[in-house]
Amino acid sequence: MSSKAHSSNNIGHAQRTVQxxxxxxxxxxxxxxxxSADLMNYCSEHAxxxxxxMGIPASDNPFKDKKPCTIL
Amino acid sequence: MxxxxxxxxxxxxxxxxLRTQIEAARKAVNDSSMSAASGGATAVGRVQLxxxxxxxxxxxKIYAMHWSADSRQMxxxxxxxxxxxxxxxxxxxxxxxxxxxxxxxxxxxxPSGNLxxxxxxxxxxxxxxxxxxxxxxxxxxxxxxxxxSCCRFLSDTEILTASGDTTCCLWDLETGKQKVIFTNHIxxxxxxxxxxxxxxxxSGACDSLAKLWDVREGAxxxxxxxxxxxxxAISFFPSGNAVITGSDDxxxxxxxxxxxxxxxxxxxxxxxxxxxxxxxxxSGRLxxxxxxxFNCHIWDSLKGExxxxxxxxxxxxxxxxxPADGMGVCTGSWDSFLKLWN
Numbered sequence: 001m002s003s004k005a006h007s008s009n010n011i012g013h014a015q016r017t018v019q020x021x022x023x024x025x026x027x028x029x030x031x032x033x034x035x036s037a038d039l040m041n042y043c044s045e046h047a048x049x050x051x052x053x054m055g056i057p058a059s060d061n062p063f064k065d066k067k068p069c070t071i072l
Numbered sequence: 073m074x075x076x077x078x079x080x081x082x083x084x085x086x087x088x089x090l091r092t093q094i095e096a097a098r099k100a101v102n103d104s105s106m107s108a109a110s111g112g113a114t115a116v117g118r119v120q121l122x123x124x125x126x127x128x129x130x131x132x133k134i135y136a137m138h139w140s141a142d143s144r145q146m147x148x149x150x151x152x153x154x155x156x157x158x159x160x161x162x163x164x165x166x167x168x169x170x171x172x173x174x175x176x177x178x179x180x181x182x183p184s185g186n187l188x189x190x191x192x193x194x195x196x197x198x199x200x201x202x203x204x205x206x207x208x209x210x211x212x213x214x215x216x217x218x219x220x221s222c223c224r225f226l227s228d229t230e231i232l233t234a235s236g237d238t239t240c241c242l243w244d245l246e247t248g249k250q251k252v253i254f255t256n257h258i259x260x261x262x263x264x265x266x267x268x269x270x271x272x273x274x275s276g277a278c279d280s281l282a283k284l285w286d287v288r289e290g291a292x293x294x295x296x297x298x299x300x301x302x303x304x305a306i307s308f309f310p311s312g313n314a315v316i317t318g319s320d321d322x323x324x325x326x327x328x329x330x331x332x333x334x335x336x337x338x339x340x341x342x343x344x345x346x347x348x349x350x351x352x353x354x355s356g357r358l359x360x361x362x363x364x365x366f367n368c369h370i371w372d373s374l375k376g377e378x379x380x381x382x383x384x385x386x387x388x389x390x391x392x393x394x395p396a397d398g399m400g401v402c403t404g405s406w407d408s409f410l411k412l413w414n
Contacts, residue, residue, distance in 0.1 A: 011083065021090035033103050036109035040113055042313075050355035062399060063124035
């Protein structure tokens with residue numbers, strides 16, 4: 001590879017890096033306090049419907065092995 | 073030559089300036105911490121899940137598993153050269169798919185339940201129709217120049233792949249061709265997760281970065297740093313506004329997409345094993361993270377505290393998954409077993 005091609009590869013790469021950083025620099029950011037509050041609200045709103053948090057009654061548990069009942 | 077050097081210097085200077093600008097913008101919104109904010113949240117207490125089933129059938133290390141959208145079927149992949157589709161309610165094996173290459177690293181269930189896909193050191197993502205009388209190879213997606221680490225279906229006609237060649241790719245299953253190639257990582261891509269609206273996805277790589285991508289445009293929109301080693305696992309928080317990562321640096325992190333930064337980390341000085349996999353409970357409050365120490369540790373996602381552990385495997389936990397209805401956790405291990413807990 002000639003040194004000219006090599007250096008234009010490097011320049012191409014640097015140009016793409018600049019383009020990418022420009023995209024990432026341009027976004028709007030919200031405050032961490034607001035982001036945290038929103039995440040906490042989501043968790044609390046959905047907690048009662050989260051089976052792993054609330055526990056699952058044996059009768060509703062699809063993975064629990066059901067043993068046959070014998071009437072003595 | 074001098075002109076080119078001048079141009080390189082100018083570009084390097086602009087890169088440095090942009091990086092400084094991004095860091096300053098992140099710092100400017102960093103007015104609090106999640107740990108401080110979550111002081112007021114109710115504690116979850118000790119989370120003690122019971123082992124409900126051990127699924128036996130694979131003859132070698134399990135590398136991947138994925139739940140079907142029906143929250144009942146599940147597919148697992150082992151380096152015994154087979155995919156197994158399980159009915160997790162009964163523990164029965166429904167379908168066995170023999171693989172051309174035993175070196176499988178990833179498996180996925182299509183949302184329809186009609187297709188599964190797998191791939192690994194063969195660099196190929198193979199898609200199978202499992203509704204046929206016997207599993208039929210639908211497509212062999214062959215263009216990556218490195219191993220296939222992860223794959224996820226958008227539908228029966230599109231699939232996303234992540235590869236050790238540092239790229240991710242969106243494929244058209246009707247033509248078998250690449251539609252979009254996602255390039256920006258400088259290390260092997262290890263994991264990907266699709267947003268629920270399927271417009272974006274996140275990837276974790278061996279360059280220790282997590283990236284957010286636009287599925288249609290192919291552009292990288294955001295980059296998250298902080299990990300000090302390979303990111304092996306990545307998942308969206310259920311609201312879609314945050315991303316959880318797990319790494320060989322033995323920590324997990326939560327990055328908020330709108331604040332564009334890490335908001336909390338999950339680490340323990342006694343935990344010196346890499347994170348291989350992770351999954352969230354349906355509310356997002358619990359993180360189930362599989363580690364090289366043979367356990368799946370449970371974290372309170374808001375408070376950053378360890379709240380439980382799933383112990384029972386005799387080797388590394390390689391994959392973890394929670395079904396869409398949130399009714400349990402499945403762990404898969406190098407010990408060749410899958411376990412269901414709730």
